[in-house]
Each structure stands twice: as C-alpha cells, then as structure tokens.
Amino acid sequence: MQLTQEKYNELEEMAYQIRRLSLEMITCGKWGHPGGSFSMAEILSVLYFNDLRVDPKNPDWPERDRLVYSKAHASPALYAALALKGFFPIDDIYCYCQFGGLDGHTDMNRTKGLETSGGSLGMGLSIAVGMALGLRKKEISRARAYCIIGDGESTSGNIWEAAMSAGHYHLDNLITILDYNRLMAKGYVWEEMGIEPIREKWEAFGWDVIDVDGHDINKVADAVYQAKWVMPRGKPIILIAHTVKGKGLEETEFNPKWHAEHPSPQLADKMLRELSHRYGKPELGYSRLNQ
Amino acid sequence: MSEIKKNLQMRDIMGLAITELAAEHEDVILVDADLHTSTRMTPFKERFPDRFIQAGIAEQNQFGIAAGLASVGFTPFPATFACFVARKAIDQFAYSICFPQLNVKVPGSYAGVPTSSSGPSHNSFEDMVFMRAIPNLKVADPGDEADLRAVIKTAYETPGPIYFRGIRSALPDIFNEGHTFKWGKGELLREGSDVTLFGTGMMTNNCIKAADMLLKDGIYAEVVHLGSVKPIDEALIVESVQRTGCAVAAENGSVLGGFGSAVAEVLGEHYPVPIKRIGVQDQWIQGGPEEDLMTFYKMQPVDIALAARASMDMKKK
Numbered sequence: 001m002q003l004t005q006e007k008y009n010e011l012e013e014m015a016y017q018i019r020r021l022s023l024e025m026i027t028c029g030k031w032g033h034p035g036g037s038f039s040m041a042e043i044l045s046v047l048y049f050n051d052l053r054v055d056p057k058n059p060d061w062p063e064r065d066r067l068v069y070s071k072a073h074a075s076p077a078l079y080a081a082l083a084l085k086g087f088f089p090i091d092d093i094y095c096y097c098q099f100g101g102l103d104g105h106t107d108m109n110r111t112k113g114l115e116t117s118g119g120s121l122g123m124g125l126s127i128a129v130g131m132a133l134g135l136r137k138k139e140i141s142r143a144r145a146y147c148i149i150g151d152g153e154s155t156s157g158n159i160w161e162a163a164m165s166a167g168h169y170h171l172d173n174l175i176t177i178l179d180y181n182r183l184m185a186k187g188y189v190w191e192e193m194g195i196e197p198i199r200e201k202w203e204a205f206g207w208d209v210i211d212v213d214g215h216d217i218n219k220v221a222d223a224v225y226q227a228k229w230v231m232p233r234g235k236p237i238i239l240i241a242h243t244v245k246g247k248g249l250e251e252t253e254f255n256p257k258w259h260a261e262h263p264s265p266q267l268a269d270k271m272l273r274e275l276s277h278r279y280g281k282p283e284l285g286y287s288r289l290n291q
Numbered sequence: 292m293s294e295i296k297k298n299l300q301m302r303d304i305m306g307l308a309i310t311e312l313a314a315e316h317e318d319v320i321l322v323d324a325d326l327h328t329s330t331r332m333t334p335f336k337e338r339f340p341d342r343f344i345q346a347g348i349a350e351q352n353q354f355g356i357a358a359g360l361a362s363v364g365f366t367p368f369p370a371t372f373a374c375f376v377a378r379k380a381i382d383q384f385a386y387s388i389c390f391p392q393l394n395v396k397v398p399g400s401y402a403g404v405p406t407s408s409s410g411p412s413h414n415s416f417e418d419m420v421f422m423r424a425i426p427n428l429k430v431a432d433p434g435d436e437a438d439l440r441a442v443i444k445t446a447y448e449t450p451g452p453i454y455f456r457g458i459r460s461a462l463p464d465i466f467n468e469g470h471t472f473k474w475g476k477g478e479l480l481r482e483g484s485d486v487t488l489f490g491t492g493m494m495t496n497n498c499i500k501a502a503d504m505l506l507k508d509g510i511y512a513e514v515v516h517l518g519s520v521k522p523i524d525e526a527l528i529v530e531s532v533q534r535t536g537c538a539v540a541a542e543n544g545s546v547l548g549g550f551g552s553a554v555a556e557v558l559g560e561h562y563p564v565p566i567k568r569i570g571v572q573d574q575w576i577q578g579g580p581e582e583d584l585m586t587f588y589k590m591q592p593v594d595i596a597l598a599a600r601a602s603m604d605m606k607k608k
Contacts, residue, residue, distance in 0.1 A: 127359040130360040165352055
C-alpha cells in the first residue's frame with residue numbers, strides 16, 4: 001500500500017507538529033518525557049490521521065476504534081495528536097502538568113479522546129485484550145483495539161500474561177505496536193533487562209509479527225494496512241516498530257538523558273528552531289520564550 | 292449449628308446470585324482466574340459460557356481484562372479469592388479500574404479466617420484494609436445469605452467499582468428474604484444500653500451470640516451490623532454509642548486499618564468512647580478447622596463478650 005503524496009505530506013506535517021507540540025508542552029510544564037514522545041511521532045501520526053476510526057465530535061461513538069496508550073509517560077505525543085485531531089483546543093497543551101490541566105500521565109475522565117488512564121507500566125495490554133474480547137462479544141466487528149507499549153515496559157510480567165491470553169483467544173481485532181527505542185528509564189534495555197529475541201517471543205505467544213521502521217511514514221502506514229487487511233485472520237498482530245528514542249533532534253536522539261528531562265525555554269527555543277530546519281519549515285522557536 | 296448446616300455456603304450463594312444476575316442482565320460477564328470450582332462460579336460458566344472468560348492464573352491480566360470489558364459496556368465480575376485481589380491484582384484494580392471509576396464488581400471469595408486448610412497463602416487478612424483506602428471504591432462485607440444477595444443486587448445497580456467479600460463456609464440467617472442493602476446504611480439488630488457490638492460480615496453473627504451470653508449476666512448489649520464498610524454509617528455508630536457509652540468492633544480480618552479502625556475513626560472524630568477491636572491481631576492466618584482458627588485468633592462470641600466487659604470497664608474509669 002502506497003500513500004498518496006498528499007497524504008504523505010499531511011502525515012509528515014502531523015509528525016512534525018507532534019514533536020513540536022510535545023516539546024512546547026514539556027518546556028511549559030517543566031516536566032515530561034521527550035525521548036519516548038519523539039519516538040512515537042510517526043506512529044501516532046499514521047494512526048490518528050490515516051487509520052483510527054475515531055470522531056472528536058462524538059468521542060463515545062460505540063463503534064470507534066480504541067487506542068490504549070500503555071506507555072503513558074510519553075503522554076505529550078498523545079496529547080499533541082489528540083489536540084491536532086480536534087479532541088480539544090491546541091492551546092490546552094499549555095496546561096500540561098499544571099494543577100487541573102493535562103496530567104503528566106493520562107486520566108481518561110479528564111481528557112477527551114483518551115480510552116484509558118495510564119502511568120503504571122505493564123497494564124495497558126490486558127485492558128486492550130478486554131476491549132478486543134468485548135468488541136467481539138458485542139459483534140462490533142468494524143472496531144479494533146490498538147495498544148501501544150514500550151520496550152522497557154515489555155520487561156513487565158503483566159504484558160506477557162496479556163500476550164498469552166490474546167494469543168489464546170485468537171484476537172485478530174487487536175493490533176499492538178511496540179515502540180522499540182532500546183532505552184528505558186535508567187539505561188539501555190539490553191543492559192538493564194534484555195527482551196530479545198523479541199520477535200520470537202511474540203510468535204511463541206501466538207502472535208503474528210511485523211518488523212517496521214517506526215520513523216518511515218510509508219512503511220508504518222503499510223504495516224498497519226497489512227495488519228488490518230492483508231495478514232491472515234485468527235491471530236493478534238504486533239508491529240515491532242524500530243525507533244530512535246528522542247528522534248528529531250541531535251541533542252535528544254538515543255540519549256538516555258532525555259528520557260525524562262525538560263529543557264530551559266532558551267534551549268527549547270534552539271531545539272525547536274533546529275526541528276523546523278530539519279523538516280524544511282520556516283524557522284520557528286519556542287512560542288512562550290518571553291513569558 | 293443445625294441452622295448453619297442447612298444453609299448453603301456463602302461461596303455457593305455468591306456464585307448462584309451472580310449467575311441469577313447474569314440471567315436478568317446481558318451485560319454481566321464473569322472473568323475467572325482458574326478458581327471457578329472453588330469460588331462456585333461454575334454454574335455461571337455452565338449457563339453462560341459466552342459470558343465466561345478465563346484469564347488464566349494471572350490476576351493482573353484478569354483485572355486488566357475486566358477494565359477493558361467495562362470500558363466497552365459490560366459489567367464484569369472478576370472473581371477470585373480475596374487474598375489474590377489484595378495481593379496480586381491491587382494495582383490493576385486500584386489504577387486501571389477504581390481510578391477511572393469503571394463499572395467493575397469484585398467478589399472477594401474465601402474472605403478472612405475460615406478458608407479450609409489452605410493456610411496463609413490463601414487467607415486474606417488485609418483485603419478490607421487495602422480496599423478501604425482506595426478512592427472511588429465502595430466496600431461491603433455482608434452478614435448472611437439475604438445480605439449477600441442484597442449487596443450483589445445493589446452493587447449491580449450502583450455505577451462504578453465495588454468490592455464485596457464472602458466467606459467460604461455457611462452462615463446462619465440474620466435477615467429475612469425481603470432484606471435490602473443500602474450504601475452507608477447500617478442495621479440496628481438489637482437494642483441495648485451497656486455496650487454496642489458493631490459487627491460486619493460473618494462477625495455480626497458472633498456479636499449476636501455474644502449479646503446472648505452477656506444478657507445472661509444482666510448486660511444489655513446493642514448489636515449493629517455494618518455491611519457497608521465504605522461508606523460507613525457514621526450517624527448510626529454515633530447514635531448507638533450515645534445510648535451505650537462504649538463499643539466493640541468485630542471483623543473477619545486484620546484490625547490494623549480495617550473495619551474496627553473505621554468504627555474507631557468515626558468515634559474518635561465525632562464521639563470518643565472506649566472501643567475494643569476483635570479480629571486478626573497483626574498475624575498471618577494459619578490453616579485448620581474453622582472453629583480452631585476462630586478460637587486461636589480470639590474471634591469467638593466469648594471473646595467478643597470479654598471485650599465488651601473490658602470496654603465497659605474502660606467506660607467506668
């Protein structure tokens with residue numbers, strides 16, 4: 001499946017905006033996880049602007065797709081995608097981590113467009129399994145459950161309990177995406193707690209696996225298309241998205257320091273200008289530099 | 292004793308009542324963790340196989356699946372032993388279900404001391420302690436069959452997360468068939484003037500027996516059943532000790548932070564009077580015959596009667 005140039009341009013613009021808004025909110029909120037947000041930019045762009053059947057005007061539409069964002073510390077990227085999609089005004093991102101504003105982790109009852117509350121890692125995939133089972137039992141056959149998990153999170157036992165049950169129940173209405181950026185909170189995944197051979201693990205649990213470059217928009221879109229329409233039915237599918245933590249800026253790429261770190265307004269201004277150059281956009285710094 | 296023998300075990304009633312609820316309501320769905328023959332949810336499995344989900348011996352997964360099912364419109368009952376809700380699935384229950392206020396009803400089976408001979412791994416002393424502390428969660432410990440049935444009915448009708456528990460074995464009847472249950476509403480079972488015996492769950496029955504013993508010695512004990520542990524009937528607690536001037540609280544679980552603590556909190560803040568707490572005193576619960584265990588942990592009617600006298604002695608000082 002090949003995206004049209006027009007669609008590709010739209011998805012690239014959204015990935016740019018997801019990175020840009022993530023950094024804006026982390027800087028403004030003085031808290032957040034830029035590394036795991038940046039690694040998600042293309043994946044969230046493809047999901048929200050090419051695939052997910054969701055309606056910001058009718059967020060409780062029973063037949064919608066459900067996205068469980070299990071790696072909820074990377075909430076800035078998700079909030080950016082939801083705001084860009086129209087679930088809430090873009091200006092709301094400047095309430096990130098303010099009392100009463102967008103939460104550091106996610107609260108489904110306070111933010112439109114969220115399907116779950118997250119933050120305690122390892123728990124999301126079981127919820128997605130419950131959703132997929134429930135959608136099947138309700139015969140809502142057009143809706144799918146999606147789940148986004150982290151690689152550090154994949155060291156949690158609950159992930160594998162869920163993986164086993166999804167395989168057992170042949171949940172082919174469940175698509176999981178692993179953000180395999182190879183860094184966890186305190187270091188490199190392979191040093192802290194190795195998860196390889198990861199493809200074989202998922203296959204052994206009864207899943208079909210697609211490896212994909214998580215920053216190549218065409219390839220991510222094609223992988224989701226394959227998962228939705230081409231792969232044989234009868235198994236849950238996981239996309240192992242090979243990503244770079246902090247992707248988009250020289251300072252943050254594959255740099256453990258930027259797992260949970262906020263830049264000063266001056267540094268954010270410099271970073272955002274670099275980001276606009278990288279995307280070939282007009283130079284644009286931090287919008288609240290002088291506030 | 293003969294009355295107890297003819298009654299069904301509380302675990303059987305729990306299984307039957309939830310199965311009957313499923314017959315009335317298509318959204319009721321059961322999530323098991325390989326314990327349905329023990330929790331007596333097998334009738335549900337046999338009658339509604341399409342609404343019975345096996346999560347494996349994986350309670351974290353069980354509660355996560357329940358959260359997902361609730362979010363698409365089902366009313367899930369993730370059924371397992373009370374100790375496993377408290378020790379194995381507490382984060383999933385607290386954060387994935389209670390924090391977002393999902394409509395999940397949790398039956399904790401094999402609650403407290405009387406759990407056959409399984410021993411400390413299967414005996415819950417802490418479930419009520421943990422559940423009380425979770426915001427958005429309502430908590431009940433029913434006292435007999437009618438009370439358990441009423442709790443299950445009310446739990447279904449109440450939006451949001453609910454935890455209720457039941458013991459493995461049978462209990463004598465306290466309430467009539469038409470009994471209803473309301474959150475935050477206790478039941479004055481016997482009026483008295485010397486001491487109030489506050490009971491919850493299976494211990495209310497022992498409070499009644501203790502009151503009988505005390506009466507033989509000319510002591511008039513009031514008996515109050517508080518099946519709704521959270522919210523708790525603050526007004527009735529205060530009203531009762533205004534009459535009696537001292538209290539005993541009896542529970543089938545740890546006295547550290549559980550039901551007795553809840554009663555003591557109300558008294559301490561609103562009407563301080565002496566209180567003695569009956570229950571598991573900071574110990575793991577061993578396995579063994581129920582009567583032996585109840586004697587060992589000093590939870591028999593005679594222990595409540597002795598505590599009542601001690602509470603009355605404190606009142607005199």
